[in-house]
Amino acid sequence: MKILVRCNVEARENTFSAIVLQEHKLIIPFFQRTYKWDSENWARLFEDLISSFNDGVEPFLGSIILKRLQGSKNEAQIIDGQQRLTTLSILLKALIDQIDNENISDFKNFLYKPFTKNEIKIQHSLIDREKYSKVLNNENFDQNEETGIFGCYNYFTKKIQEEFGKDEDRKFKFAQTVFSEHKSLVSVFLQDKEDEQKIFDAINSTGVTLSATDIIKNSLFDKIIKETNEEKAIKLYDEYWRNIFEKDDDEQTFWDTTIKTGSDTRTKGEILFHAIAVVKGIFKETDNLSKLSAIYKNHIYKLNEDELINFLKEIKKFALIYRNLPEMKNDDLFVYNYETRFFHICQFTNVKTPFLPIIFILKDEFRDKSDEYKKCFLLMEIFIFFRSICGKRTSPYNKNVIKIIKDYQTNKGIYEILKQNLSDIPLADEVREVFYNISNKSAKFILFWIELCREFGKKDYIDKSGLNYVYELEHIMPQSWQENWSDNANSKDEADKLIYQIGNMALLKGKLNAKVQNSSWKDKRLEYDKYIGNLSINKELLDKETWDKNKIEQRSEKLIKEFFEIWNYDEL
Structure with a gap:
């Protein structure tokens, strides 16, 4: 069955074996993203295949887009479907390793070039090439790994054992049906002059989601190959992309980490490229973030070889700046700078x-x-x-x-x-007003930095240990004030004006129990010594025999003064 996708692109329903056997070599572009499928994807695929096998129906597994390389003999580039094709080939390898049948050797032609000693038919991307080779060549790797290419092989090995046990005939029939009989894939061959990037993006915009970072990378190195050659593109990729974004699992995790930004959630990689686009002036006030990858593609399309290399250098420079920006955690040691x-x-x-x-x-x-x-x-x-x-x-x-x-x-x-x-x-007066009815979150932050300023003598860099941001905010005159603090206020309004101003707040090492929280100042003061730590902002409280309206307002004024010494309008 033929499926016409567009006037010069033809799609055809095919078996896995037909797709891989008609090509001498299948090449995943070196710059393609790392293998991303996980146990959820593997489980869904395996369950679909088992269900279809048991019911005698053909599943639909998606599309594989290929482009035959100019001047090559049956060598094709995998434009889209590398995740799917990689997973199916690893499932087949797991089956081959577990089937005791002399005819199983016929399946090896699906994975290895004919007339070679296990030369792998699929040339994987640079990131995953070594791992993929280890799986297909039975080299040692972690049999307990649960993610990536190794995790995929380990997962299918276990599922095959659970599903088939020692039933060799059923295992063999399953492999034969799934990989040789079911036309469960749609193979799409592009003409030599077809713009594979457009097809790639079109397919992925409606299917597996690619991040803007992935699409930007694909566009960059696709253009670099066209402007130079693959050998030079690989060198540039290694120096300016792989060593920054894909050097190891830690780096990949960092750039793939999502952050909530307003109403959106974006990866750190996408945040970086948005910022670069703003710096470069290619992201305008009228532009929408959803169009970020398209904005980059239009920009990249206009660049020549020298401009592309300079652009890569700028990406690397800004990526290193972003990578080294502090990410403050509450249990880190904060110093005053x-x-x-x-x-x-x-x-x-x-x-x-x-x-x-x-x-x-x-x-x-x-x-x-x-x-x-x-x-x-x-x-x-x-x-x-x-x-x-x-x-x-x-x-x-x-x-x-x-x-x-x-x-x-x-x-x-x-x-x-x-x-x-x-x-x-x-204005300063507007800010001052806040201190007389301040939120717990703001009060905690301000008191912490006033304490740090005192600790470090208002100097930017000094050899001090620093503080962790791990304190509890305490209202000295408590919110439940009626029983033990009625001398300070005659009404709720009067009490609230004292309770919620910054002079009535302290930073404690732990949370006081409710009984202590609501005690009189005399009893509460005795307990404070256990919770105040070495903070000067708290120690000064212990000198107070009483805690009343005057003491609270005096302390508020003192803290406000220190606040404006740190965040000083006059220095602007």
Whole structure:
């Protein structure tokens, strides 16, 4: 049965054996993404095949898109379907290894070139080539691995044993039916002049999801091959892509990790490429993030060889900057310096990603960490932080950032441009008001940084151990105040004005039990010594014989003063 996909592309229902036997060699492009299928995919595939085998019906396993290489003798490039084809070939290898039947050798022609000593028919991508070779050549690998190519083989080995046991005839018939009889795949052959990238993207936009990073990589190296040759493309890939994004499992995990950004969830790789596109000026204010890969493809299409190489260099530069940005965790040791504070604020407010292009420029331009560099961070810090604690939303994809980059590219002087575009900062009086009715989250953050500032003597870099962000926020005059604190207030409104201002809050090493929380100051003060640790911000409380309206308001004023010494408008 023929299926016409478009005027110059023909698709045909085929068996696995027909697809692999008609080609002398099947090549997965070296730059294709790593093998991604997992136990959920394997289970679904195996269950479909077993069910179809038992019911005597043909399953549909998807499409394989191939493009015969010009000037080659029956060698084809796998444009799409490498995950599917890899999985099926590993399932077949697991069956071959477990079937005791003299005719099983016929199946080896599906995996190995004829008239060779087990020369593998499918040439895998650079990332997975070694692992795939180990599986097909019965080399030693971890039999307990549960992910990737090794995990795939181990999974099918176990499932075959569970499903068939020692029934050799049924195992053989299953292999014969699935791989030689069922026309369960659609093979699509492209003409030599067909744009495989367009077909690849079209198929994947409706099927297996590719990240924008995957599509950008495919477009880049497809264009580089066309501008140069595959040998040079592989060298560039190794230096500027593989060593950055795919060097090992840790790197791949880092770039594949998803982050919530506003209403969207994106991988770190996609966040990086969005930021680069903003820096390069190829992502405009009117552009939509869903079109990021298309924006890159249009840009890449226009580049010549030298421009492509320079673009790769820039990608590597910005990727290394992003990779080395602090990711603050609560149990890390925090020291008092402006960069640590900025990235902690970004985590606190969840607005780091829109400012990433600006961070890239600052990190690239100010390698010597000049005063202007520090002022830029302070300005962004105050803009983000003050708006956050005053309840003013900062858009996850702030168009101001795109305008800042555009102004910078034409005018230079990044600090002045930042100051012009980030001018909507709440006034000091507006910020002061917050401290008299402050959220627990904001109070905890502010008290922590005031304590760090005291600890480090207001110096940026000093040999101190630092603090972990692991404290509990405590209202000294408690929310349940009526029984033991009625001398401080005559009504709920009066009490709330004292309870929820910053002067009435402390950072403790653990949470007090409810009985202690609601005790009088005299009893509570005795317990505080067990919980305050070495924090000066708490030790000063123990000197107070009483805790009343005057003490709370005096402490609030003192903390507000220290707050504005750290986040100082006058330094902008």
